Amino acid sequence: MECYFNASQVKDDKTMVDTTVLYLCESAALWWQRKHSDIEKGLYTIDTWEEFKRQIKRQFCPHNAEDIAMKKLRGLKHTGSIRDYIVEFTSLMLELPDMQEKDKLFYFMEGLQSWAYNELKRRNVKDIDEAIAVAEDLMEF
Incomplete structure:
Protein backbone atom coordinates (compact mmCIF):
# COMPACT_ATOMS: atom_id res chain seq x y z
CA MET A 1 0.00 0.00 0.00
CA CYS A 61 2.58 -10.17 13.33
CA PRO A 62 3.92 -12.45 16.01
CA HIS A 63 5.73 -10.53 18.73
CA ASN A 64 8.80 -12.65 18.03
CA ALA A 65 8.74 -12.24 14.22
CA GLU A 66 12.39 -11.19 14.12
CA ASP A 67 13.45 -14.24 16.13
CA ILE A 68 11.50 -16.51 13.81
CA ALA A 69 13.07 -14.86 10.76
CA MET A 70 16.57 -15.21 12.24
CA LYS A 71 16.03 -18.92 12.88
CA LYS A 72 14.84 -19.38 9.31
CA LEU A 73 17.79 -17.37 8.02
CA ARG A 74 20.30 -19.49 9.94
CA GLY A 75 18.79 -22.62 8.39
CA LEU A 76 18.36 -21.21 4.88
CA LYS A 77 20.27 -23.21 2.31
CA HIS A 78 20.48 -22.98 -1.45
CA THR A 79 19.15 -26.42 -2.34
CA GLY A 80 16.98 -25.64 -5.35
CA SER A 81 17.28 -22.81 -7.82
CA ILE A 82 19.27 -19.68 -7.06
CA ARG A 83 16.12 -17.71 -7.84
CA ASP A 84 14.19 -19.49 -5.08
CA TYR A 85 17.07 -18.94 -2.67
CA ILE A 86 17.23 -15.20 -3.47
CA VAL A 87 13.45 -14.82 -3.06
CA GLU A 88 13.45 -16.58 0.32
CA PHE A 89 16.50 -14.65 1.52
CA THR A 90 15.01 -11.32 0.44
CA SER A 91 11.68 -12.02 2.12
CA LEU A 92 13.50 -12.86 5.37
CA MET A 93 15.43 -9.58 5.13
CA LEU A 94 12.10 -7.71 5.17
CA GLU A 95 11.53 -9.19 8.63
CA LEU A 96 15.00 -8.10 9.77
CA PRO A 97 15.22 -4.40 8.90
CA ASP A 98 17.95 -3.65 11.46
CA MET A 99 20.42 -6.28 10.27
CA GLN A 100 23.84 -4.87 9.38
CA GLU A 101 24.88 -5.00 5.73
CA LYS A 102 27.95 -7.14 6.46
CA ASP A 103 25.75 -9.66 8.27
CA LYS A 104 23.34 -9.80 5.34
CA LEU A 105 26.24 -10.57 3.02
CA PHE A 106 27.61 -13.19 5.41
CA TYR A 107 24.30 -15.08 5.73
CA PHE A 108 23.63 -14.86 1.99
CA MET A 109 27.03 -16.24 1.12
CA GLU A 110 26.94 -18.96 3.80
CA GLY A 111 23.66 -20.37 2.51
CA LEU A 112 24.83 -20.76 -1.08
CA GLN A 113 25.89 -24.04 -2.61
CA SER A 114 29.68 -24.29 -2.77
CA TRP A 115 29.92 -23.66 -6.53
CA ALA A 116 27.86 -20.45 -6.25
CA TYR A 117 29.71 -19.37 -3.10
CA ASN A 118 33.06 -19.87 -4.84
CA GLU A 119 31.93 -17.90 -7.88
CA LEU A 120 30.81 -14.95 -5.75
CA LYS A 121 34.13 -15.08 -3.86
CA ARG A 122 36.00 -15.21 -7.17
CA ARG A 123 34.13 -12.10 -8.32
CA ASN A 124 35.01 -10.43 -5.02
CA VAL A 125 31.51 -9.22 -4.15
CA LYS A 126 31.57 -6.52 -1.48
CA ASP A 127 27.94 -6.02 -0.47
CA ILE A 128 24.58 -7.76 -0.48
CA ASP A 129 23.20 -5.93 -3.51
CA GLU A 130 26.21 -6.92 -5.58
CA ALA A 131 26.04 -10.49 -4.28
CA ILE A 132 22.39 -10.84 -5.27
CA ALA A 133 23.05 -9.31 -8.70
CA VAL A 134 25.94 -11.69 -9.35
CA ALA A 135 23.93 -14.65 -8.08
CA GLU A 136 21.09 -13.73 -10.43
CA ASP A 137 23.61 -13.81 -13.29
CA LEU A 138 24.44 -17.38 -12.26
CA MET A 139 20.86 -18.58 -12.72
CA GLU A 140 21.70 -19.99 -16.12
CA PHE A 141 24.20 -22.44 -14.61
Whole structure:
Protein backbone atom coordinates (compact mmCIF):
# COMPACT_ATOMS: atom_id res chain seq x y z
CA MET A 1 0.00 0.00 0.00
CA GLU A 2 2.84 2.37 0.77
CA CYS A 3 4.24 1.90 -2.74
CA TYR A 4 0.83 2.80 -4.12
CA PHE A 5 0.56 5.86 -1.87
CA ASN A 6 4.04 7.03 -2.87
CA ALA A 7 3.32 6.58 -6.56
CA SER A 8 -0.05 8.32 -6.21
CA GLN A 9 1.46 11.02 -3.99
CA VAL A 10 -1.13 10.33 -1.29
CA LYS A 11 0.07 11.90 1.96
CA ASP A 12 -3.13 12.30 3.98
CA ASP A 13 -3.34 9.83 6.88
CA LYS A 14 -7.13 9.47 6.72
CA THR A 15 -7.04 8.75 2.98
CA MET A 16 -4.29 6.18 3.48
CA VAL A 17 -6.22 4.34 6.21
CA ASP A 18 -9.56 4.56 4.40
CA THR A 19 -8.03 3.25 1.17
CA THR A 20 -6.18 0.41 2.87
CA VAL A 21 -9.21 -0.95 4.69
CA LEU A 22 -10.92 -1.41 1.31
CA TYR A 23 -8.37 -4.12 0.54
CA LEU A 24 -8.59 -6.02 3.82
CA CYS A 25 -10.13 -9.47 3.65
CA GLU A 26 -11.02 -12.37 5.92
CA SER A 27 -9.65 -12.00 9.44
CA ALA A 28 -8.11 -8.60 8.69
CA ALA A 29 -11.49 -7.28 7.54
CA LEU A 30 -13.11 -8.63 10.70
CA TRP A 31 -10.39 -7.05 12.80
CA TRP A 32 -11.04 -3.69 11.14
CA GLN A 33 -14.81 -3.95 11.66
CA ARG A 34 -14.21 -4.48 15.37
CA LYS A 35 -11.72 -1.62 15.55
CA HIS A 36 -13.98 0.69 13.55
CA SER A 37 -16.90 -0.10 15.85
CA ASP A 38 -14.76 0.82 18.87
CA ILE A 39 -13.68 4.03 17.12
CA GLU A 40 -17.31 4.99 16.45
CA LYS A 41 -18.15 4.39 20.12
CA GLY A 42 -15.34 6.74 21.10
CA LEU A 43 -13.43 3.99 22.85
CA TYR A 44 -10.49 4.20 20.58
CA THR A 45 -8.81 6.30 17.90
CA ILE A 46 -6.60 5.55 14.95
CA ASP A 47 -5.73 9.00 13.65
CA THR A 48 -2.56 8.35 11.70
CA TRP A 49 -1.18 5.95 9.14
CA GLU A 50 1.62 5.05 11.56
CA GLU A 51 -0.91 4.17 14.27
CA PHE A 52 -2.88 2.03 11.81
CA LYS A 53 0.28 0.14 10.80
CA ARG A 54 1.26 -0.31 14.43
CA GLN A 55 -2.17 -1.70 15.32
CA ILE A 56 -2.41 -4.09 12.39
CA LYS A 57 1.12 -5.37 12.99
CA ARG A 58 0.34 -5.85 16.67
CA GLN A 59 -2.68 -7.93 15.70
CA PHE A 60 -1.20 -10.04 12.93
CA CYS A 61 2.58 -10.17 13.33
CA PRO A 62 3.92 -12.45 16.01
CA HIS A 63 5.73 -10.53 18.73
CA ASN A 64 8.80 -12.65 18.03
CA ALA A 65 8.74 -12.24 14.22
CA GLU A 66 12.39 -11.19 14.12
CA ASP A 67 13.45 -14.24 16.13
CA ILE A 68 11.50 -16.51 13.81
CA ALA A 69 13.07 -14.86 10.76
CA MET A 70 16.57 -15.21 12.24
CA LYS A 71 16.03 -18.92 12.88
CA LYS A 72 14.84 -19.38 9.31
CA LEU A 73 17.79 -17.37 8.02
CA ARG A 74 20.30 -19.49 9.94
CA GLY A 75 18.79 -22.62 8.39
CA LEU A 76 18.36 -21.21 4.88
CA LYS A 77 20.27 -23.21 2.31
CA HIS A 78 20.48 -22.98 -1.45
CA THR A 79 19.15 -26.42 -2.34
CA GLY A 80 16.98 -25.64 -5.35
CA SER A 81 17.28 -22.81 -7.82
CA ILE A 82 19.27 -19.68 -7.06
CA ARG A 83 16.12 -17.71 -7.84
CA ASP A 84 14.19 -19.49 -5.08
CA TYR A 85 17.07 -18.94 -2.67
CA ILE A 86 17.23 -15.20 -3.47
CA VAL A 87 13.45 -14.82 -3.06
CA GLU A 88 13.45 -16.58 0.32
CA PHE A 89 16.50 -14.65 1.52
CA THR A 90 15.01 -11.32 0.44
CA SER A 91 11.68 -12.02 2.12
CA LEU A 92 13.50 -12.86 5.37
CA MET A 93 15.43 -9.58 5.13
CA LEU A 94 12.10 -7.71 5.17
CA GLU A 95 11.53 -9.19 8.63
CA LEU A 96 15.00 -8.10 9.77
CA PRO A 97 15.22 -4.40 8.90
CA ASP A 98 17.95 -3.65 11.46
CA MET A 99 20.42 -6.28 10.27
CA GLN A 100 23.84 -4.87 9.38
CA GLU A 101 24.88 -5.00 5.73
CA LYS A 102 27.95 -7.14 6.46
CA ASP A 103 25.75 -9.66 8.27
CA LYS A 104 23.34 -9.80 5.34
CA LEU A 105 26.24 -10.57 3.02
CA PHE A 106 27.61 -13.19 5.41
CA TYR A 107 24.30 -15.08 5.73
CA PHE A 108 23.63 -14.86 1.99
CA MET A 109 27.03 -16.24 1.12
CA GLU A 110 26.94 -18.96 3.80
CA GLY A 111 23.66 -20.37 2.51
CA LEU A 112 24.83 -20.76 -1.08
CA GLN A 113 25.89 -24.04 -2.61
CA SER A 114 29.68 -24.29 -2.77
CA TRP A 115 29.92 -23.66 -6.53
CA ALA A 116 27.86 -20.45 -6.25
CA TYR A 117 29.71 -19.37 -3.10
CA ASN A 118 33.06 -19.87 -4.84
CA GLU A 119 31.93 -17.90 -7.88
CA LEU A 120 30.81 -14.95 -5.75
CA LYS A 121 34.13 -15.08 -3.86
CA ARG A 122 36.00 -15.21 -7.17
CA ARG A 123 34.13 -12.10 -8.32
CA ASN A 124 35.01 -10.43 -5.02
CA VAL A 125 31.51 -9.22 -4.15
CA LYS A 126 31.57 -6.52 -1.48
CA ASP A 127 27.94 -6.02 -0.47
CA ILE A 128 24.58 -7.76 -0.48
CA ASP A 129 23.20 -5.93 -3.51
CA GLU A 130 26.21 -6.92 -5.58
CA ALA A 131 26.04 -10.49 -4.28
CA ILE A 132 22.39 -10.84 -5.27
CA ALA A 133 23.05 -9.31 -8.70
CA VAL A 134 25.94 -11.69 -9.35
CA ALA A 135 23.93 -14.65 -8.08
CA GLU A 136 21.09 -13.73 -10.43
CA ASP A 137 23.61 -13.81 -13.29
CA LEU A 138 24.44 -17.38 -12.26
CA MET A 139 20.86 -18.58 -12.72
CA GLU A 140 21.70 -19.99 -16.12
CA PHE A 141 24.20 -22.44 -14.61
